Amino acid sequence: MSLTDTSGASRPLVADDSVIRPKRGVERLLAGNAWLVFAFLYLPILLLFVLSFNDNRVVGVWTEPSLRWYRAMITDSAVLGALRNSIVVAFISTVVSTILGTAAGLSLERFRYRGQRTYDGLLYLPVIIPDVTMAVMMLLFFVQAFDLLGAMLGVSATFGIGTISLSHIAFNISFVAVVVRARIVGLDPSLEEAAADLYASRWQAFRRVTLPLIAPGVAGGALLALTLSLDEVVITSFVAGPGSTTLPVYVFGLVRRGVTPLINAVSVLMLVGSMLLVLASLLLSRQRNTT
Amino acid sequence: MAATVDPPRTQTPTPASAPDEPGLERAAEQAESRRGFLIGLPSLLYLVVLFALPLVIVVVYSFATRSRTGRTILADWNLSSYARLFDPLVLEIGLRSLWLALLTTVISLVVGYPFAYYLATRSPRVRGVLLVLVMIPFWSNFLIRTYAWRVILGRDGPFVRFLEPILGTEGQLLFTPFAVVVGLVYGYLPFMILPLYATLERLDFSLVEAARDLHATGWQAFWRVTWPLSRPGVVAGSILVFIPSFGAYVTPEILGGGRTTMIGSYVVRQFLSARDWPFGSALSVAILAVMLVAAVVYFRTRDREA
Numbered sequence: 138m139s140l141t142d143t144s145g146a147s148r149p150l151v152a153d154d155s156v157i158r159p160k161r162g163v164e165r166l167l168a169g170n171a172w173l174v175f176a177f178l179y180l181p182i183l184l185l186f187v188l189s190f191n192d193n194r195v196v197g198v199w200t201e202p203s204l205r206w207y208r209a210m211i212t213d214s215a216v217l218g219a220l221r222n223s224i225v226v227a228f229i230s231t232v233v234s235t236i237l238g239t240a241a242g243l244s245l246e247r248f249r250y251r252g253q254r255t256y257d258g259l260l261y262l263p264v265i266i267p268d269v270t271m272a273v274m275m276l277l278f279f280v281q282a283f284d285l286l287g288a289m290l291g292v293s294a295t296f297g298i299g300t301i302s303l304s305h306i307a308f309n310i311s312f313v314a315v316v317v318r319a320r321i322v323g324l325d326p327s328l329e330e331a332a333a334d335l336y337a338s339r340w341q342a343f344r345r346v347t348l349p350l351i352a353p354g355v356a357g358g359a360l361l362a363l364t365l366s367l368d369e370v371v372i373t374s375f376v377a378g379p380g381s382t383t384l385p386v387y388v389f390g391l392v393r394r395g396v397t398p399l400i401n402a403v404s405v406l407m408l409v410g411s412m413l414l415v416l417a418s419l420l421l422s423r424q425r426n427t428t
Numbered sequence: 429m430a431a432t433v434d435p436p437r438t439q440t441p442t443p444a445s446a447p448d449e450p451g452l453e454r455a456a457e458q459a460e461s462r463r464g465f466l467i468g469l470p471s472l473l474y475l476v477v478l479f480a481l482p483l484v485i486v487v488v489y490s491f492a493t494r495s496r497t498g499r500t501i502l503a504d505w506n507l508s509s510y511a512r513l514f515d516p517l518v519l520e521i522g523l524r525s526l527w528l529a530l531l532t533t534v535i536s537l538v539v540g541y542p543f544a545y546y547l548a549t550r551s552p553r554v555r556g557v558l559l560v561l562v563m564i565p566f567w568s569n570f571l572i573r574t575y576a577w578r579v580i581l582g583r584d585g586p587f588v589r590f591l592e593p594i595l596g597t598e599g600q601l602l603f604t605p606f607a608v609v610v611g612l613v614y615g616y617l618p619f620m621i622l623p624l625y626a627t628l629e630r631l632d633f634s635l636v637e638a639a640r641d642l643h644a645t646g647w648q649a650f651w652r653v654t655w656p657l658s659r660p661g662v663v664a665g666s667i668l669v670f671i672p673s674f675g676a677y678v679t680p681e682i683l684g685g686g687r688t689t690m691i692g693s694y695v696v697r698q699f700l701s702a703r704d705w706p707f708g709s710a711l712s713v714a715i716l717a718v719m720l721v722a723a724v725v726y727f728r729t730r731d732r733e734a
Contacts, residue, residue, distance in 0.1 A: 171558075178617070249461060267671060269712070400575065404575060415568070
């Protein structure tokens with residue numbers, strides 16, 4: 138689930154292309170299928186873009202283009218509050234999980250010690266676990282933790298930005314680690330050794346040699362964490378307190394009640410946000426291939 | 429990995445006769461493992477406290493009792509929540525989830541395989557561009573992409589008006605199993621395409637060439653050579669689509685309505701409205717069990733192929 142390598146430079150190429158290329162009839166079918174898939178992937182998104190500029194209150198009936206719903210969006214205090222919460226949570230969880238995930242990746246790829254396989258397995262679980270299950274886990278954990286804190290220390294804690302951030306970090310560590318490890322695997326260990334031979338301390342060798350080399354992986358992991366945190370709905374809705382909903386959770390609540398032009402405008406905002414993040418990470422992975 | 433065979437590096441320049449002093453070498457090696465463990469320790473602790481421990485708590489809750497007011501009593505441990513998994517209503521929801529997830533997986537495979545094949549047989553340049561075009565919607569907000577289908581399949585949407593002669597004026601597409609499967613395929617198709625593409629791209633096509641030289645028809649060469657060789661990608665993609673489809677919550681909630689409840693929505697209902705946490709926990713454990721079976725199938729196939 139890491140960012141896929143788009144280079145493909147090292148694949149075995151067959152001299153005669155005509156053999157592996159299917160016959161023309163089959164080729165046409167394959168191309169047709171590909172265009173249909175692209176239409177399937179992009180038309181719904183395109184439709185939302187167009188409809189968000191529709192002036193009519195009824196979503197399906199086009200009247201005239203306007204920015205009416207965007208104006209409504211930027212003056213809606215609930216949307217703005219949720220957006221602010223989303224950004225705060227995404228920032229906290231990205232910073233913490235990038236540090237922890239990178240450390241986990243280095244520890245598992247660069248060193249050998251006992252119990253590593255168990256650690257490895259534990260690190261992969263959050264990636265594949267269904268979000269509903271993880272949501273239940275987080276809810277019950279915090280309920281128990283709050284009970285314990287109240288009984289032992291007399292501290293009263295509640296659900297809010299803190300619990301959301303802690304939950305997001307829990308799954309983001311794993312995603313960051315996956316991306317960073319993919320980068321470390323391709324790294325030449327002799328570079329760090331060379332630094333050590335030139336009397337660099339462990340820290341200096343890491344700071345000056347290893348870190349710059351894995352930096353694209355770390356940045357890619359951070360962008361993935363940011364995207365996942367900004368998009369997460371299910372876990373967040375379980376551990377959000379009153380007044381601390383994030384933008385996706387707020388939108389989910391609106392969507393369940395029906396389709397409105399305001400949701401279309403917010404949707405476009407969120408789509409543009411996540412697409413900018415994808416483009417950034419794709420550019421990073423391109424840069425990774427050329428270095 | 430290379431780390432195991434590397435001579436351990438320490439700041440103090442070790443005497444040149446290091447092999448003669450195995451004790452020193454061993455000590456340095458141990459220091460190196462300890463260092464590695466310490467670097468990984470903070471994240472390990474985080475995952476133990478905020479992932480492994482919560483998992484244990486869910487299992488513990490699944491054996492607890494629900495009081496009449498909806499509170500969970502952590503005593504009188506029993507299996508009644510698990511017994512309820514076999515209620516006809518619950519079984520129906522479970523089977524529907526399995527069925528819809530399987531349907532989603534098969535459709536994704538049928539559409540995704542030729543697509544990945546097409547991608548893998550393009551020139552490297554075209555391949556790169558097409559792959560980016562698959563990735564962009566993949567990383568875009570899942571909730572919003574599902575919402576788009578609610579607009580499309582809704583009463584004012586293009587499909588219902590277009591299909592009115594067939595469906596009749598009372599006919600609808602939204603809030604049907606059809607809508608849920610469309611939404612799930614839409615959401616998870618890239619999970620199928622990417623691993624399929626990864627195996628097909630690395631496939632040694634000279635083997636197909638050899639089959640053709642031995643007078644295999646195109647179809648035979650595909651079934652006897654290409655398909656078996658691409659099986660790891662088929663298995664990986666199928667599991668990556670099946671697991672999230674089976675536990676789906678957002679998609680059935682937005683596109684399925686009340687009549688197409690899937691197990692994910694049913695779990696959420698136990699926590700947010702029915703307040704039956706032990707039963708909800710037992711359901712979560714059941715989802716986890718299905719997921720683990722799928723994961724075991726995946727790793728077995730992968731190891732066998734390797």
